[in-house]
Amino acid sequence: MADVMIAVMPFVGHVAPLAAVARAFFADGHAVRVYTGSAHAPVFAGLGAEIIPWTAAPDFDEHDLTPTFPALRGRKGPRQMLANVEHLFIRTAAPQSDDLVAAWAERPWDVIVADNLSLGARLASERTGSPWVTVAIVPLAIPSRELPPPSLGIPPARGPAGRLRDAALRRLLPLATRGMRSAYLEQRELCGLPVAERSFDDAWYSPDLVCASGVPELEYPRSDLPEQVVFVGALTTPPRATGELPAWWPELVEPAASVVHVTQGTLNVDPNDLIEPAMGALGRQDVTLVVTTGRADAPDLPFPVPPNARVAGLLPYGELLPHVDVMITNGGWGGVLAGLAHGIPLVIAGGDLDKPEIATRVAWAGAGVNLRTGTPSARRVLEGWRRVASTPSYRENARRIAASLAGHDGPAEVVAHTMGLLATRTGTGRNDEKP
Incomplete structure (x- = not known):
């Protein structure tokens, strides 16, 4: 010992x-x-x-x-x-x-x-x-x-x-x-x-x-x-919520549309940086938006939520990510590795600290799109999502990295x-x- x-x-x-x-x-x-x-x-x-x-x-x-x-x-x-x-x-x-x-x-x-x-x-x-x-x-x-x-x-x-x-x-x-x-x-x-x-x-x-x-x-x-x-x-998935799952959780088990997860991370969690433009970009698209604010004690948002969005403070990634088709993230390393471990292609808005570096590496590996800013416009988010969702190579490369992580x-x-x-x-x- x-x-x-x-x-x-x-x-x-x-x-x-x-x-x-x-x-x-x-x-x-x-x-x-x-x-x-x-x-x-x-x-x-x-x-x-x-x-x-x-x-x-x-x-x-x-x-x-x-x-x-x-x-x-x-x-x-x-x-x-x-x-x-x-x-x-x-x-x-x-x-x-x-x-x-x-x-x-x-x-x-x-x-x-x-x-x-x-x-x-x-x-x-x-x-x-x-x-x-x-x-x-x-x-x-x-x-x-x-x-x-x-x-x-x-x-x-x-x-x-x-x-x-x-x-x-x-x-x-x-x-x-x-x-x-x-x-x-x-x-x-x-x-x-x-x-x-x-x-x-x-x-x-x-x-x-x-x-x-x-x-x-x-x-x-x-x-x-x-x-x-x-x-x-x-090493692990990011912090997870405790307690019961949201009432809308069954919608993810048998989704009627593609599921897009939007996360602001757990540091510098101003929802206006990424969550608001992501909702503006995808609020009218045929997708289900699953949004986490990064604060278990602050799950609400200070702006209107579109009908296709579901919001929580934190969610259990082990249960959420198997249902996700595309992940829009601020580029925190734990969340990025968790998404890639499930073979999910990424759209990354990395604004500060190590996040621009992470976004660049993921784009270099062909597993996602780097928006090159932490405060993207709705149009930029929409373009990134469309590119990732419509180009098979992003998912293929994410799955290649997933296989390596699984080892x-x-x-x-x-x-x-x-x-x-x-x-x-x-x-x-x-x-x-x-x-």
Whole structure:
């Protein structure tokens, strides 16, 4: 049995996959502690995990970030992405590591397993000398000498001019991210750590083991992918509703028309961004619209709902997606993988954070249409839906990716790879060198 510390950034999209990983560690007989925010602690406590709360680190409300992080006020698009990374993920890293080191002092763990945006886990690993496993719950953002900088939503170059463009962007990246790089050095200094041997770009990933959600079919070809990266498929479906299914649910079991699922995701859930234009686009089409607002406590919409639409806060994807023909999504990675796992072609309106990158990868893989904005017009949504619904190759490619995802049991593979790492470290599967 291993003593496992799981570090989870307190966002719904991070909690769902890491809860599945925690469940798999329990099933394999290991002891599990979880470090996360108070809003999501009950999820892991319900699994039997011991909770280590955010104490030194600021415990925040993911649906209202600006009271805790005022620098995020009024930002959207690329400016929001840069500000989010700096203030939410980097500038909380030192206090996160303080919380984790305090837990280590009470009872050392054998391994820390963390989502790849939990930078505090990396610093805690360095401070304690303990093994660290990264679970990449968003697409890999490991730089490559052969690709454009990650997270820009730019597909690989196809010719000499494109390769020159990518090289120029790689040179500009340190300038564009110098604020984040400076913040990272400050956090290391606060922890009493020296300047890192590995670059800031590599700081988010363990040098020993990276369990990447997804499959190679959604990863750009490259010859310099680090050898510690293993793809584990999907980790879980997005958060599901609890309680009874809506009264209109039987309409999906034997639908009278094609079913189109529209989801705003679970972060930045302004329904005017995607849900409203999707309803405007498809409200008069011969389809059944199944819409989720992303908030279980806020299932209603502030605008009229067309007769062919059915609305809920959250729905059980395991039961919904087998009935869906096309999915219109804001591009959250968990929802995208869930849709593709069911062979559903996608229309993606990815506006901020990692979503433009996800939309670009899905379009590159031929499994969906990238609307290239998080706030599309109704006409743009309609054109995207018509293209996906009428072109067989999108469904064929989605089914090809589904077959690849079906070959994985993501949470169990994370456990197996982690225990393999510990075995190579100690010869026993435990970290017997801890004090």
